[in-house]
Amino acid sequence: MLNISNNKVSEFFDLSQYKSGQATAHTNQHRLFRRVLLISSLLVVIILFLPWTQNVTSKGLVTTLKPNQRPQTLQSSIPGKIDAWYVQEGDLVKKGDTILKISEIKSDYFDDRLTERTGDQIKAKSASVDAYRSKVTALGNQYKSLQQEQELKLEQAKNKYMQSKLKVESDSIDLEAAKIKASIAKTQYERTLSLQEQGLKAVKDVEDYRNKLQEANAKLISQENKLLASKNEVINAQLNISTIKATYGDKLSKAQSDLFSAESSALDTEAQVSKLENNLANYEKRNSLLFITAPQDGYINKAIKSGIGETFKEGEPLVSLMPANYDLAVEMWVRPIDLPLLHKGEHVQVEFEGWPAIVFSGWPNVSYGTYGAQIVAIENFSTKNGLYRVLINRDPDYGPWPDALRVGSGAKTIALLEDVPIWFEIWRQINSFPPNFYVPENEEDGKKSEKK
Known part of the structure; x- marks a missing residue:
C-alpha cells in the first residue's frame, strides 16, 4: 500500500477502480504543497514585520506605597510581663485603643506610689x-x-x-x-x-x-x-x-x-x-508605657507573646498590626542589566495571583486580566540576591486594582519599553542582547538644556 518495496502493487492491480485508490491518487499534490508553503512564508514575513513591544518581566509582591502603611509589630520600650489582653486576633482597633496591659519586673519600680x-x-x-x-x-x-x-x-x-x-x-x-x-x-x-x-x-x-x-x-x-x-x-x-x-x-x-x-x-x-x-x-x-496602644487604625494579625504572666525584654515584638488604611503598590525586582531601562513614571502591566490573565507580553493591548501601574521609586542599591527593587503603584489612567487584593500577594510585572519589529526581537533574543536603551522625553529635554 505504501509502495516501499520493489514489488509495487500498482503493477499488478489497477488501483483507480477502487475508491481508496481514487481518493489517494492526486496529480496536483506538489502544486498544493508549494502553495501552502508560499502562503506560510508570506505570513511569516508579514508577522516578522509586525510591531513588538520590548519589555522587562519580573516577579514581585503586593505591598503598600507608604512605609507607615505596611504591617508592623508593636514592641514595649521597657521589660515587663503581660497582665491582660484586651483584643484578639482579627479585631479592628482604632488609634489609641489599648491592646494589652503589662506590669513591671524590675524591683526599682515595684512601688505603686x-x-x-x-x-x-x-x-x-x-x-x-x-x-x-x-x-x-x-x-x-x-x-x-x-x-x-x-x-x-x-x-x-x-x-x-x-x-x-x-x-x-x-x-x-x-x-x-x-x-x-x-x-x-x-x-x-x-x-x-x-x-x-x-x-x-x-x-x-x-x-x-x-x-x-x-x-x-x-x-x-x-x-x-x-x-x-x-x-x-x-x-x-x-x-x-x-x-x-x-x-x-x-x-x-x-x-x-x-x-x-x-x-x-x-x-x-x-x-x-x-x-x-x-x-x-x-x-x-x-x-x-504599661499600656500598649494602637499607633494607628488597623487589624490585629498575630499575638507574638500570648500568655498571661509571660515576661519579655525591651524591644521584643509583642503583637503584629496591619494598618486599616493603605495604598497598594507592588515591589518588583529587576536585573542590573535591565535597571538603566526603567525610569520613574513609566507604565507597567501587572498580573496578580488569583486573578487569571491571558498575557501577550509583546502586545499589551490584547492582554486580558492585567492592570496598569507606573514606577514611583527605583532602589539605588542592590539586594542580597543581586537584584534591584522597583516600587510601582496604580496608574490613574487605567482601571482600579481588585478590591480584594491583599498585602503580601504575589504579582508578575511587565515593564513596557520600545516598539520594535518582531524580527528584531527574535534576533535580539537569539544573540542575548539587552532591550534598546532609551531615555524619556522629559529627561532628553533636560540633557539638551544642559548641553546648551
Missing part, C-alpha cells in the same frame, strides 16, 4: 532651695554690713591718727618753747649768780632765778614726755588701723566664704531638684 513619693521629695528639696536662698540673702546683707562697719572704723581710726599726728606737732612746738624758756632761765640764773659774786645782786635774787631755772627744766622734761606720749599715740593709731583691716578682713572673708557655701548648697539642691523632676517625668512616662 513611686511618683507620689518622688513628688514629695521634690517639694522638700524645693523648700530647702528657698531656705538656702534666704540664707544667701542674709549672708549678703551681713557681708555688706561688715563692709560698712569696716569703712566707719577705718575712718574713725584714721581721724584719730591725724589727731595724734597734730598733737605730736603741737607738743613738738611746746617742747621747743620749753627749751627756749629753759635756756633763758639758765642764762638769767648764770647772769644773776655772776652779779651776786660781784656784790651787785642779793642772794635772794639768785635763789629766785635758780627756782625759775628748775621750773623751766621741769617743764622741759614734762614737755618731752608729752611729745613721746603723742608719738606713741601716733604709733597706736597706725596699729589700730592695721588691726581693724586685719580683723574685718577675717570677718569679711568668713562671711564671704559662708555666702559662697550657701550659694553652692543652693545650686547643689537645685540640681537635686532638677534630677528628681527628671526622674518624676521618667516615672510618669514609664507608667504610661
Whole structure:
C-alpha cells in the first residue's frame, strides 16, 4: 500500500477502480504543497514585520506605597510581663485603643506610689532651695554690713591718727618753747649768780632765778614726755588701723566664704531638684508605657507573646498590626542589566495571583486580566540576591486594582519599553542582547538644556 518495496502493487492491480485508490491518487499534490508553503512564508514575513513591544518581566509582591502603611509589630520600650489582653486576633482597633496591659519586673519600680513619693521629695528639696536662698540673702546683707562697719572704723581710726599726728606737732612746738624758756632761765640764773659774786645782786635774787631755772627744766622734761606720749599715740593709731583691716578682713572673708557655701548648697539642691523632676517625668512616662496602644487604625494579625504572666525584654515584638488604611503598590525586582531601562513614571502591566490573565507580553493591548501601574521609586542599591527593587503603584489612567487584593500577594510585572519589529526581537533574543536603551522625553529635554 505504501509502495516501499520493489514489488509495487500498482503493477499488478489497477488501483483507480477502487475508491481508496481514487481518493489517494492526486496529480496536483506538489502544486498544493508549494502553495501552502508560499502562503506560510508570506505570513511569516508579514508577522516578522509586525510591531513588538520590548519589555522587562519580573516577579514581585503586593505591598503598600507608604512605609507607615505596611504591617508592623508593636514592641514595649521597657521589660515587663503581660497582665491582660484586651483584643484578639482579627479585631479592628482604632488609634489609641489599648491592646494589652503589662506590669513591671524590675524591683526599682515595684512601688505603686513611686511618683507620689518622688513628688514629695521634690517639694522638700524645693523648700530647702528657698531656705538656702534666704540664707544667701542674709549672708549678703551681713557681708555688706561688715563692709560698712569696716569703712566707719577705718575712718574713725584714721581721724584719730591725724589727731595724734597734730598733737605730736603741737607738743613738738611746746617742747621747743620749753627749751627756749629753759635756756633763758639758765642764762638769767648764770647772769644773776655772776652779779651776786660781784656784790651787785642779793642772794635772794639768785635763789629766785635758780627756782625759775628748775621750773623751766621741769617743764622741759614734762614737755618731752608729752611729745613721746603723742608719738606713741601716733604709733597706736597706725596699729589700730592695721588691726581693724586685719580683723574685718577675717570677718569679711568668713562671711564671704559662708555666702559662697550657701550659694553652692543652693545650686547643689537645685540640681537635686532638677534630677528628681527628671526622674518624676521618667516615672510618669514609664507608667504610661504599661499600656500598649494602637499607633494607628488597623487589624490585629498575630499575638507574638500570648500568655498571661509571660515576661519579655525591651524591644521584643509583642503583637503584629496591619494598618486599616493603605495604598497598594507592588515591589518588583529587576536585573542590573535591565535597571538603566526603567525610569520613574513609566507604565507597567501587572498580573496578580488569583486573578487569571491571558498575557501577550509583546502586545499589551490584547492582554486580558492585567492592570496598569507606573514606577514611583527605583532602589539605588542592590539586594542580597543581586537584584534591584522597583516600587510601582496604580496608574490613574487605567482601571482600579481588585478590591480584594491583599498585602503580601504575589504579582508578575511587565515593564513596557520600545516598539520594535518582531524580527528584531527574535534576533535580539537569539544573540542575548539587552532591550534598546532609551531615555524619556522629559529627561532628553533636560540633557539638551544642559548641553546648551
